[in-house]
Amino acid sequence: MFDDLILLAKGGLMVYNGPVKTVEEYFTALGIHVPDRVNPPDHYIDILEGIVKPDSSAIKAKHLPVHWMLHNGYEVPSDMQDDVKEIGEQAPQFRSSSSTSGSPSPHCLPIRNAFAEERDRLEQRLSKPKDLSSRKTPGIFMQYKYYLGRVTKQRLREARLLMVDFLILGLAGICLGTIAKLSDKTFGMPGYIYTIIAVSLLCKIAALRSFSLERLQYFRERESGMSSLAYFLARDTIDHFSTVVKPIIYLSMFYYFNNPRSTIADNYIVLLALVYCVTGIGYTFAICFSPGSAQLCSALIPVVLTLLSTQKSTPTLIRRLCYSKWALEGFIIVNAKKYPGVWLITRCGLLFQSQFDIHNYKLCILILFMYGLFFRMVAFAAMILLKKR
Numbered sequence: 001m002f003d004d005l006i007l008l009a010k011g012g013l014m015v016y017n018g019p020v021k022t023v024e025e026y027f028t029a030l031g032i033h034v035p036d037r038v039n040p041p042d043h044y045i046d047i048l049e050g051i052v053k054p055d056s057s058a059i060k061a062k063h064l065p066v067h068w069m070l071h072n073g074y075e076v077p078s079d080m081q082d083d084v085k086e087i088g089e090q091a092p093q094f095r096s097s098s099s100t101s102g103s104p105s106p107h108c109l110p111i112r113n114a115f116a117e118e119r120d121r122l123e124q125r126l127s128k129p130k131d132l133s134s135r136k137t138p139g140i141f142m143q144y145k146y147y148l149g150r151v152t153k154q155r156l157r158e159a160r161l162l163m164v165d166f167l168i169l170g171l172a173g174i175c176l177g178t179i180a181k182l183s184d185k186t187f188g189m190p191g192y193i194y195t196i197i198a199v200s201l202l203c204k205i206a207a208l209r210s211f212s213l214e215r216l217q218y219f220r221e222r223e224s225g226m227s228s229l230a231y232f233l234a235r236d237t238i239d240h241f242s243t244v245v246k247p248i249i250y251l252s253m254f255y256y257f258n259n260p261r262s263t264i265a266d267n268y269i270v271l272l273a274l275v276y277c278v279t280g281i282g283y284t285f286a287i288c289f290s291p292g293s294a295q296l297c298s299a300l301i302p303v304v305l306t307l308l309s310t311q312k313s314t315p316t317l318i319r320r321l322c323y324s325k326w327a328l329e330g331f332i333i334v335n336a337k338k339y340p341g342v343w344l345i346t347r348c349g350l351l352f353q354s355q356f357d358i359h360n361y362k363l364c365i366l367i368l369f370m371y372g373l374f375f376r377m378v379a380f381a382a383m384i385l386l387k388k389r
Contacts, residue, residue, distance in 0.1 A: 173253030207282025
């Protein structure tokens with residue numbers, strides 16, 4: 001998303017100043033390689049800050065400004081001559097350049113300086129640099145397009161990790177479908193309770209990766225003028241693929257071992273709304289808490305809220321605030337509608353005992369989607385307001 005890149009070391013020393021297209025080539029020649037699934041500028045900044053060490057032992061972060069001077073043929077200051085000598089000792093390929101450009105003879109120094117000044121003067125006169133003073137930052141929609149392409153490439157690189165998520169979700173469907181035996185007296189309520197806990201936990205933990213892993217990169221890009229809204233919407237848009245696919249994978253396994261009377265389409269709609277809801281909650285945890293605390297909350301919250309929503313002693317207001325209550329009610333309603341005739345008395349008794357209304361199916365779906373939208377708004381506001389930790 002940048003045309004040119006300037007990297008500065010401590011003290012304002014230049015490390016790189018040039019086009020983005022050649023930055024990887026320059027650092028690769030020095031022996032600094034960018035790992036997979038890592039943004040190159042962020043990797044270089046981490047090296048300059050001392051967060052990450054270079055792969056090659058012959059390269060040190062404090063020597064990068066000297067490498068840039070030698071690369072461009074600039075005169076190395078006298079107080080940095082020791083670094084030039086150290087570079088020559090550690091990397092013999094720089095020894096010849098350092099001996100010629102870093103420590104010239106006293107007789108040749110005035111001639112060389114005069115030649116460099118004349119060369120710079122001629123380059124300034126002959127070159128016609130582009131006037132970038134009127135260049136404007138791309139709008140939100142253009143940045144959204146750029147972010148969408150970048151996040152798509154990241155997800156393709158993480159395809160194996162995504163497949164592991166799908167595999168775990170499918171195994172959860174097999175295990176829970178086997179454990180939770182379908183009973184006509186309960187309309188499959190135990191299996192649905194297990195489903196809500198398992199899907200909520202797995203989807204929340206998966207949603208943490210969308211924002212918790214690139215928090216530092218986001219703050220850097222926001223300070224450079226990037227749109228936070230475009231960044232957030234792009235990552236959320238790409239995650240919609242998982243939101244749509246995960247219910248299919250889980251239900252395909254769950255239905256094979258536990259065959260409820262309700263159709264797979266009705267259960268898919270409820271599970272889709274549930275995944276959308278818990279994904280928004282996962283975003284909020286990832287932005288507001290540290291990675292460890294966010295994972296702990298993602299594991300505990302589904303269990304606690306599901307237990308609260310299924311206990312008769314829980315106050316009605318608290319039960320209505322639990323998203324698991326609306327998900328469970330939606331599952332029970334679509335299953336109870338398939339029990340007509342002689343099952344009417346049993347159906348009415350279970351719905352009355354659970355304080356469910358058979359006409360609230362659309363309301364349950366709407367509330368789950370509204371919860372997901374609300375927590376996405378909370379996550380975006382937290383991303384804007386919370387300072388860099």
